Amino acid sequence: MNERVKKYLSVMLAYGIPVMLIMKTVPFMSGYLKGLDACVADYFLFFFDWKSNGFICMYEIVLFSFFMVTIIKTELLPNRIVLYNSRIKLFCSCIKKCIALTYLVPLFNAVITMVVSLSNHAVWACNWGAEGSVSKYMLPYCDFAKVSTVTVILASVLADVLRMQATLLIICIVYWLTRSTVFTYILVYINVLAVGILSKIKIMGISFSGVYSKMIIERSYAYAYGIVLKDNVIVPLMIVLILAVSGIVLFRVYRKDIL
Numbered sequence: 001m002n003e004r005v006k007k008y009l010s011v012m013l014a015y016g017i018p019v020m021l022i023m024k025t026v027p028f029m030s031g032y033l034k035g036l037d038a039c040v041a042d043y044f045l046f047f048f049d050w051k052s053n054g055f056i057c058m059y060e061i062v063l064f065s066f067f068m069v070t071i072i073k074t075e076l077l078p079n080r081i082v083l084y085n086s087r088i089k090l091f092c093s094c095i096k097k098c099i100a101l102t103y104l105v106p107l108f109n110a111v112i113t114m115v116v117s118l119s120n121h122a123v124w125a126c127n128w129g130a131e132g133s134v135s136k137y138m139l140p141y142c143d144f145a146k147v148s149t150v151t152v153i154l155a156s157v158l159a160d161v162l163r164m165q166a167t168l169l170i171i172c173i174v175y176w177l178t179r180s181t182v183f184t185y186i187l188v189y190i191n192v193l194a195v196g197i198l199s200k201i202k203i204m205g206i207s208f209s210g211v212y213s214k215m216i217i218e219r220s221y222a223y224a225y226g227i228v229l230k231d232n233v234i235v236p237l238m239i240v241l242i243l244a245v246s247g248i249v250l251f252r253v254y255r256k257d258i259l
Contacts, residue, residue: 012108022055023116039127041152042134043117045219048156050195058192060105061167065188068171069181071097091251094172102168106160124149128223135223145226155217155227162236163215169243173250
C-alpha cells in the first residue's frame with residue numbers, strides 16, 4: 001500500500017475514534033437528545049452547528065491545519081519554488097497537495113454522524129415540529145420549515161468542506177506573506193476562536209467574528225427557516241472564492257526573497 005495512503009488512514013483513524021466517542025456520549029450528557037424522538041437531521045445540525053457545539057468543527061481545523069501547514073511549508077521551500085516557472089502554478093500546486101483533505105474529512109464526519117444517529121435509533125425522515133421531537137423541545141412555539149434529510153446532510157457537508165478549504169487558502173496566503181509557521185497557526189486559531197469567544201467581545205462597539213462565522217448552519221435558524229440558499233450556500237462559496245482569488249493575486253504580485 002502507498003505510504004501516503006497508509007499515513008492518511010492512520011490519521012483518519014486517530015481522528016475518527018475520539019469524534020465517534022464524542023458523538024455517542026455528548027448529546028445524552030447534555031440532555032439535547034435524551035428521551036426525545038430524534039431524526040438524522042437533528043444529529044447533523046447538532047454536530048455541524050459550530051456556535052452550539054463547536055468541538056467537532058474546531059477539532060478538525062486545529063488538527064488538520066497542522067498537516068496543511070507542514071505540506072505547504074515543504075512546498076514553499078526555496079529548492080521547490082525554483083522548480084516552477086509561474087507562481088500561479090506554485091499556488092495551484094500548494095492547493096492540490098492538500099485539497100483531498102478538505103473533502104475527505106467532512107465526508108468522514110458525515111459517515112460517522114450517520115452511523116451514530118442510526119445506531120441511536122434516530123428516524124430518517126425529518127420530524128421537525130412533531131410532539132416529542134428534538135426540534136419541538138428546543139423551539140416549542142416555532143413554525144418549523146419543511147426540509148428533507150438529504151438537504152440538511154448535503155448543506156452540512158458543504159459547509160464543512162468550505163470551512164476546510166477556507167482554512168487551506170488562509171494557510172497558503174499567510175505563509176506566503178510571512179514565511180512564519182507560528183504566525184500562520186495564530187491567524188488560523190484566531191479565526192477559530194472568533195466563532196465562539198472573540199465574537200462576544202466588543203471593543204468600541206466592534207466585534208470580530210472571523211471567516212468561519214458566515215460558514216455555519218445554526219440549528220435554531222435551520223429549524224425555523226430551513227436551508228437558505230443565500231446564507232448557507234452562496235455566501236460561504238463567495239468567501240472561499242474571494243480567498244482563492246486573493247491567493248492567486250498575492251502569489252502573482254508578491255515575492256518575498258527567501259532564496
